[in-house]
Amino acid sequence: MVRPFEGQDVSCKDVLDYICEQFGDEEDSERCQEVKRHLDKCSNCSTYCNSLETMIGLYRVAAPDFSEDAKDFLLQSIGLKDPPKSETT
Amino acid sequence: MSGSEEEIIQRAQSGDKDALSKLVNEYSPMIYRFSYNVCRNDERAQNTTQETFLSMVKNIKQFNNKSKFSTWLYTIVSNHCFMLARKNKPGRFVSIDDDEHPVAENIYAESDATPDELLERTNVRELLQEAMDKLAPEYRIIFTLRDVEGLSTAEVAQITDLSVPAVKSRLHRARAFLREYLTPIFEEETNG
Numbered sequence: 001m002v003r004p005f006e007g008q009d010v011s012c013k014d015v016l017d018y019i020c021e022q023f024g025d026e027e028d029s030e031r032c033q034e035v036k037r038h039l040d041k042c043s044n045c046s047t048y049c050n051s052l053e054t055m056i057g058l059y060r061v062a063a064p065d066f067s068e069d070a071k072d073f074l075l076q077s078i079g080l081k082d083p084p085k086s087e088t089t
Numbered sequence: 090m091s092g093s094e095e096e097i098i099q100r101a102q103s104g105d106k107d108a109l110s111k112l113v114n115e116y117s118p119m120i121y122r123f124s125y126n127v128c129r130n131d132e133r134a135q136n137t138t139q140e141t142f143l144s145m146v147k148n149i150k151q152f153n154n155k156s157k158f159s160t161w162l163y164t165i166v167s168n169h170c171f172m173l174a175r176k177n178k179p180g181r182f183v184s185i186d187d188d189e190h191p192v193a194e195n196i197y198a199e200s201d202a203t204p205d206e207l208l209e210r211t212n213v214r215e216l217l218q219e220a221m222d223k224l225a226p227e228y229r230i231i232f233t234l235r236d237v238e239g240l241s242t243a244e245v246a247q248i249t250d251l252s253v254p255a256v257k258s259r260l261h262r263a264r265a266f267l268r269e270y271l272t273p274i275f276e277e278e279t280n281g
């Protein structure tokens with residue numbers, strides 16, 4: 001089996017491209033193991049990788065929750081729940 | 090959701106309103122969150138969520154259990170988001186289709202703060218919105234499905250009707266663009 005990056009040095013560019021392409025995928029693959037070894041000894045790539053994770057985390061936490069009131073309104077608007085009866089005086 | 094999802098979907102396909110409501114209750118937070126991340130606006134996200142579930146009610150008989158129900162819903166909401174984004178702001182997105190925007194190798198600044206802590210800082214939300222606004226919908230949807238919603242690359246390919254390499258390529262460019270655009274957040278942290 002030909003190992004990823006076999007016979008060539010792993011450059012920061014290779015690592016950045018690979019992280020961007022495969023982030024979170026196939027973590028046990030040979031190629032990923034090579035990348036992890038590079039990350040262990042290259043602070044630049046390690047820092048960039050961490051900042052990507054933080055960026056993704058920011059987008060994950062930035063969305064507001066969908067409230068129970070919003071759910072009720074949604075159910076009413078698509079005809080799955082009756083609107084509250086208005087009080088008569 | 091009480092009862093097996095398959096059973097609830099079967100009842101919903103027979104027109105059972107209670108089953109349809111259960112599906113809406115179960116999946117509306119997920120669909121709203123996705124819509125908000127793509128639309129970057131509460132009102133548009135609520136409208137897209139409503140359109141998605143109207144489509145679900147109308148077309149649920151077409152769901153054939155060959156994919157997860159969530160994957161089917163993501164396909165519907167992605168189409169609605171894509172149409173809305175194209176209708177509202179045509180032609181104002183940055184081009185990242187070519188190699189004019191490679192991965193910048195000089196943006197190594199990082200932050201020790203957590204995303205929650207960073208989000209409390211002035212202008213961070215605005216910067217997140219600006220960055221996503223500039224990203225074309227086809228990239229925005231892929232980044233949101235893969236990274237924010239945590240779907241597999243194969244699922245994203247199925248939802249967007251793209252090949253796995255095409256999804257990876259767009260994801261690569263979207264991440265690189267967003268990371269570069271958000272550099273001020275990380276520089277501020279580094280500079281104190």
